[in-house]
Amino acid sequence: MRTEQELRDTIKRNPFAQSIGMELLDAGEDRARARIRLQPQLENIYGGVHGGCAFALADTIAGIAASMRGAYVTTLQASMNYMRPVIQTEYLYCEAVIQRSGGKISVVRTELTDDSGSLLIDGSFTYYHM
Numbered sequence: 001m002r003t004e005q006e007l008r009d010t011i012k013r014n015p016f017a018q019s020i021g022m023e024l025l026d027a028g029e030d031r032a033r034a035r036i037r038l039q040p041q042l043e044n045i046y047g048g049v050h051g052g053c054a055f056a057l058a059d060t061i062a063g064i065a066a067s068m069r070g071a072y073v074t075t076l077q078a079s080m081n082y083m084r085p086v087i088q089t090e091y092l093y094c095e096a097v098i099q100r101s102g103g104k105i106s107v108v109r110t111e112l113t114d115d116s117g118s119l120l121i122d123g124s125f126t127y128y129h130m
Contacts, residue, residue, distance in 0.1 A: 020057070066127040084120045
């Protein structure tokens with residue numbers, strides 16, 4: 001099982017995660033939680049966080065959760081439900097929880113919330129263990 005520090009180092013080595021300010025808050029058995037601070041360069045033309053940025057946060061943190069047992073993973077399939085715009089919040093939070101993990105495949109559910117804990121976006125990710 002990978003340590004929380006190893007997972008933090010994974011985020012620090014990821015240039016894209018660093019460019020959007022991704023911060024791993026905590027990780028434990030079968031779950032991980034992170035956030036990004038809203039910044040003008042992450043906005044879409046309507047003033048909310050760009051959907052691709054939210055997707056990148058969810059995919060990265062779900063992948064961190066899926067890799068907790070030590071295997072490198074790659075995304076096979078992903079689905080996101082953008083229910084509310086990401087506006088009027090300092091941070092966008094993502095919690096990823098493994099729903100099932102087998103020998104070669106993991107399924108992870110994500111929830112993205114604002115500062116007040118309101119659900120804005122949810123997702124489901126399937127990973128292949130390499």
